[in-house]
Amino acid sequence: MAEPKPPAAKRPTMKQVAARAGVDVSLVSRLLNDDPRLSIAPDTRRRVMDAVRELGYRRNLTARSLRTSRGLMVAFLLPEFTNPVYSRIVAGAHRRAASLGYAVMLSELDDTDAEDMRGHQARGVDGVLLAAGNLEDARIAELCGGDLPVIAVNRQIPGSRRWAVVDYGLGGRLAAEHLRELGHRRVGVLTGPGRFDSDGSRVRGFADALGDAVGGEDPPVVVADGLTPDDGLRAGAELLARHPEVTAVFATTLMLGVGLLRAASEAGIAVPGELSIVSLHDVDLARFMSPPLTTVAMPMVELGAAAFDQLLAVIDGQDPEPTVMTQPPVLVRRASTAPPRKERR
Amino acid sequence: MAEPKPPAAKRPTMKQVAARAGVDVSLVSRLLNDDPRLSIAPDTRRRVMDAVRELGYRRNLTARSLRTSRGLMVAFLLPEFTNPVYSRIVAGAHRRAASLGYAVMLSELDDTDAEDMRGHQARGVDGVLLAAGNLEDARIAELCGGDLPVIAVNRQIPGSRRWAVVDYGLGGRLAAEHLRELGHRRVGVLTGPGRFDSDGSRVRGFADALGDAVGGEDPPVVVADGLTPDDGLRAGAELLARHPEVTAVFATTLMLGVGLLRAASEAGIAVPGELSIVSLHDVDLARFMSPPLTTVAMPMVELGAAAFDQLLAVIDGQDPEPTVMTQPPVLVRRASTAPPRKERR
DNA sequence: TCGTTTGACCCAAACGATTGACCTGGCGAT
DNA sequence: ATCGCCAGGTCAATCGTTTGGGTCAAACGA
Missing domain, CATH: 3.40.50.2300 (Response regulator)
Incomplete structure (x- = not known):
């Protein structure tokens, strides 16, 4: 039953390479690390490299790490x-x-x-x-x-x-501009707990870009307990219940958006008919939701x-x-956002 | 600009522990590995442990690894x-x-x-x-x-x-039994390339469990190019087009199911109204699709x-x-499966 | 009383590479 | 002739642990 199990033919060491090339191991080491202070005869270099190749030598990184503490x-x-x-x-x-x-x-x-x-x-x-x-x-x-x-x-x-x-500030702006252009005026924000978005840039960027167009009033914000879709579902439901006037919601991260989408669906709210959703972060997943989520792709x-x-x-x-990251975020328009068509309720 | 950068206070070594406890390093090593051949005076043991604690000593795994080649x-x-x-x-x-x-x-x-x-x-x-x-x-x-x-x-x-x-065979069975109980008789299978499911157990388990109930004929199988949702989308569309008679599809992995769902949606086919979908593998994601996917949870x-x-x-x-894995898969009923209600087309 | 066994430790050689400090022979400049 | 220098190498210590072989005294059996 137990296979013979070959003795595992220890991997070759630098010493063996050196021996085969007829040089000292220190030379091999210097050559392999191309140590600046070294000058090597072309012939010797070739002999060493040949030995390396023939033995299939690879440096033992454990040993190296011990010595160099890297x-x-x-x-x-x-x-x-x-x-x-x-x-x-x-x-x-x-x-x-x-x-x-x-x-x-x-x-x-x-x-x-x-x-x-x-x-x-x-x-x-x-x-x-x-x-x-x-x-x-x-x-x-x-x-x-x-x-x-x-x-x-x-x-x-x-x-x-x-x-x-x-640059989440920029991401937030982009989302806001998109919603504004579509004609949304009453929008909500779904975000994670304070420790997340700790500098508030996601929400602030969004609110700033929105500000002038919607009367300078800050949008209602609901904070989820975490960043999972479930958190998004719970907080999303709360947002929809507490702010029936909103026609669009900005989710500050994808999974919250995913949860929100379900919250809307469970509440019988049509997306994007009655509610538009845009979220930060674009991953494959977003394209496969129903409807496919409009997102702001950040260079993750x-x-x-x-x-x-x-x-x-x-x-x-x-x-x-x-x-x-300076690379600008890009808005990926999909089917979860549309002009506000009718009032909910 | 550059901070002073503390000299990084080298971590303590076993030698230091030994010195502080007044014993040889080999003793420390043996104690820490509780070497079977060792017997240690309770008092000494305490001195060593104290030294370890006081210095905040941790073994250097690199050195250890070098020595033990583990x-x-x-x-x-x-x-x-x-x-x-x-x-x-x-x-x-x-x-x-x-x-x-x-x-x-x-x-x-x-x-x-x-x-x-x-x-x-x-x-x-x-x-x-x-x-x-x-x-x-x-x-x-x-x-x-x-x-x-x-x-x-x-x-x-x-x-x-x-x-x-x-045990994908079992998973397939479970999916098949579910569809059979719902009353589906014309079903299709969406699977990955041959190298995936190489033993064919997913499809076979499914087909076997279906076999007797649907007249022993093997269900039509469409093979995707890969395992991404995109692959599922393409292959799913093909399956739906080529086999308009099917009222349900079994996807052999979740991402294919996700793609299939989109294919159905793009083709204007209602799920589960006109098409039921069950897929292997249950992850959070499945609950958040629209409709939530019925899956067979495998113990991954x-x-x-x-x-x-x-x-x-x-x-x-x-x-x-x-x-x-013997732990049995479990069917997670969600909204993507239902009795066949009407014919498509 | 004299081995012999133990219990409790210590010594020192590895593990495989890196690196500062030597060598050595030849060549050009003084 | 002598010196210094340089290209081309070698030597040996070191990184921090593990582990096979001791040592040495106290305990023990006969």
């Missing part, structure tokens, strides 16, 4: 694996990291506390990307406490320079990549500016 | 970050891994080839979970080629014992955990049986 790894902590918006950030960070030789460890921030950070540090992780969307401020402070570089992603941190965000993949770059700078001992 | 890490390779079904597998594997002290590196199988495996190996990864849903057989073989343990997850591999799956989170356990066994030199 693990070439970063951790990406996120509150839940299933939010597609985070998935895009992860995808961006991962792609960039991989292209620079870094690996990405994923962790769910479950009941994880600061201990987890130290665990990562013990593993040789060089830095951490913290998708902090729905974390408490205190929690974030706690997580940033260690001496491991941390960048908060998609969330601004008041006292710190270690964060990377997209690029954010992931930029956040990684920022983290790398910190790791290298620099003190980079916080990242704000 | 990295306490696994890699999870998946074709795309955005598929929520994979996310659940990842979540399950991650949770289990974390509870056993393992970290999980995530990689997108982009243009990744076998080289990537060797990269992971060089990093000290102990094994790989390969979410292989839509990979070619050849590709998988290539990836399993190295001497790093690999478990294919959610995909059966013909010649191998290294895979973990849920548990699959992730079990696959990790299997991988661990292989890492430990055992030759475990392939994993087949």
Whole structure:
């Protein structure tokens, strides 16, 4: 039953490469890292490279990491694996990291506390990307406490320079302008808890752009308990019940929009006939809702990549500016928005 | 501009702990690993533990890994970050891994080839979970080629014992029974490319359970090019066009079902009025479609955990049986299925 | 009384790479 | 002739743990 199980033919080491090429291992190391202070005879270089190829040699990164205390790894902590918006950030960070030789460890921030950070540090992780969307401020402070570089992603941190965000103010504007152009005058906002959108840019951008056109009055805002579709459903239902006058709602993140759509459907409100919905963040999913959701696409993949770059700078001992993505958001018109046709009720 | 940047106060080493407790480092190591051959005076043990606490000591896993050649890490390779079904597998594997002290590196199988495996190996990864849903057989073989343990997850591999799956046969049955009970007699199947569902269990389970009730004739099957909602949309449209007689469709994975729903909507076919849809895999998303999708929930989170356990066994030199989740799937009735009411067309 | 067993520890060699500090032989300049 | 220098290498210490082999005294059995 048990297969013979070959002895696993230990991978070749640098020593073997050196022996085969007839040189010292230090030379091999220097060559492979192209150490600036080294000059190597072309012939020797070839012999070494041949040996590397013939043996199929790869550096043992564990050993290297032990010596250099650079693990070439970063951790990406996120509150839940299933939010597609985070998935895009992860995808961006991962792609960039991989292209620079870094690996990405994923962790769910479950009941994880600061201990987890130290665990990562013990593993040789060089830095951490913290998708902090729905974390408490205190929690974030706690997580940033260690001496491991941390960048908060998609969330601004008041006292710190270690964060990377997209320009939600602009995103909000775009959504507002769209609704305004369609002719909506009574609009509502569905957003996440205060710790989310902590700087208020999403709502403010929206309200500002709307302001002059609708009489300067701030739109009614309902705050959900979290960022899941269920949260959106509950808060959405509340919004619709409390503000029957609104003809359009701006959801500050996609999953809330998704929940709102259901709330409308359960309340028998036609979208976009009686209610228009526009939400931030465009992912595939939005196209497949009924009706397909109009969204404002924010450059989340690029954010992931930029956040990684920022983290790398910190790791290298620099003190980079916080990242704000300049790449403009784009409005994706779909079927969930239309001119206000008739009053509800 | 550049902050002073504290010298980063190197983390304490075992040597320091040993010094502070007045013992040899080997003793500390043995104690911390509770080495069986060790007996330690209670007093000494306390001194060491105190030193550990006072210094806030954590083992350096890199060094340990170098010595033991066990990295306490696994890699999870998946074709795309955005598929929520994979996310659940990842979540399950991650949770289990974390509870056993393992970290999980995530990689997108982009243009990744076998080289990537060797990269992971060089990093000290102990094994790989390969979410292989839509990979070619050849590709998988290539990836399993190295001497790093690999478990294919959610995909059966013909010649191998290294895979973990849920019981899609049962899932298919359940879907079929549901449609049969509702009274459907002309049903279609929407599935992924052959490499997906390679053993055909999803479709076969469905067809078998249907067989006797609908005259033994196999249902029409349309095969999508991939597993994204877009693939489902295209193939779904084709299915609806080619088989106008069907009153219900079974989608073998959620994203195809989502695409199909849109195809129906675009074709002006009412769901569930004119067409019932049931799909495998239940994730939050399904509840928020319009109409909410009836699904067969497969234990994907548990699959992730079990696959990790299997991988661990292989890492430990055992030759475990392939994993087949016994936990039964459960039918989640929602609004996308109903008795056939009227003929389409 | 003299082994022999234990209990409680210590020594030092790995693991595989990196890196500052040497060598060495030849060549051009003084 | 001598010196310095440079290209082209080598030596050996080090990163922080693990682990196979001791050591050394106290306890024990005969």
